[in-house]
Amino acid sequence: DIQMTQSPSSLSASLGGKVTITCKASQDINKYIAWYQHKPGKGPRLLIHFTSTLQPGIPSRFSGSGSGRDYSFSISNLEPEDIATYYCLQYDNLYTFGGGTKLEIK
Amino acid sequence: EVQLQQSGPELVKPGASVKISCKTSGYTFTEYTMHWVKQSHGKSLEWIGGINPNNGGTSYNQKFKGKATLTVDKSSSTAYMELRSLTSEDSAVYYCARSYGYDEDFDYWGQGTTLTVSS
Numbered sequence: 001d002i003q004m005t006q007s008p009s010s011l012s013a014s015l016g017g018k019v020t021i022t023c024k025a026s027q028d029i030n031k032y033i034a035w036y037q038h039k040p041g042k043g044p045r046l047l048i049h050f051t052s053t054l055q056p057g058i059p060s061r062f063s064g065s066g067s068g069r070d071y072s073f074s075i076s077n078l079e080p081e082d083i084a085t086y087y088c089l090q091y092d093n094l095y096t097f098g099g100g101t102k103l104e105i106k
Numbered sequence: 107e108v109q110l111q112q113s114g115p116e117l118v119k120p121g122a123s124v125k126i127s128c129k130t131s132g133y134t135f136t137e138y139t140m141h142w143v144k145q146s147h148g149k150s151l152e153w154i155g156g157i158n159p160n161n162g163g164t165s166y167n168q169k170f171k172g173k174a175t176l177t178v179d180k181s182s183s184t185a186y187m188e189l190r191s192l193t194s195e196d197s198a199v200y201y202c203a204r205s206y207g208y209d210e211d212f213d214y215w216g217q218g219t220t221l222t223v224s225s
Contacts, residue, residue, distance in 0.1 A: 032209075041217070041218075042218075043216050043217050044151070044203075046213050094153065097150050097152070
C-alpha cells in the first residue's frame, strides 16, 4: 500500500500571505495526486488534480507541483474563506489520503 | 448540476448493520465509479471501496473487506453502502464520491452521513 505523509498537520498564516503544504509518497505516484479543501459539514472540494491542473472555477491563487514521490500545494493571497483542512490524495495505485493540514488565519 | 445527496444521520446499536444511501443527479450515473470514504472523528480520510454502477464490479480496501458491501440501484441512480457487525470503531462520517474510472480522482462528493454506534 502507498503511504502519504503530509506536513505540516496545522499552520497559521496572515491574510494576503502564502502557505505551502507538502505530501511525500512512499513510492513514485507518477503525478497522480489531487488536493482537496474540506470544511466542516461539507464534502471535500477538489481543487487540483494530476499534480497541477486546477479544477474549473478554482482561482489561480491555488497551485500544485511535484513529481516522483514529492509534491507540494500552495495558496497565495490568503483570504478568510481559505480557512479549512486540506488533504492530498494519491490515486496512482488505489487511493490513499494524506493526514490533512488544518489552516488557520492569524 | 452534479449532486450527490446522502441519507441522514444514523444511531445504531453494536452488532447491528446499517445501509447508507447516496442519491445522484445531474449526470449519467453509469458513467462514473462511486466510492465511499470514512472519516473517523478528528482523523484523516480512508478509502473504503468503489463500485462500477454499469456492471456492479467492486474494489475494496483490504481493511474494509467483510465490513462494507457496496451496491447500486441503476433505476434510481442511487449507490448504497452496508456496514455490518458494527462496533464503536465504525462511528464516523461516511462520504460517497464519484470518479471517472478507478484510476481517477474524486471530483464530486456527498455531504457526508454521520454514523454513531452506541448502545
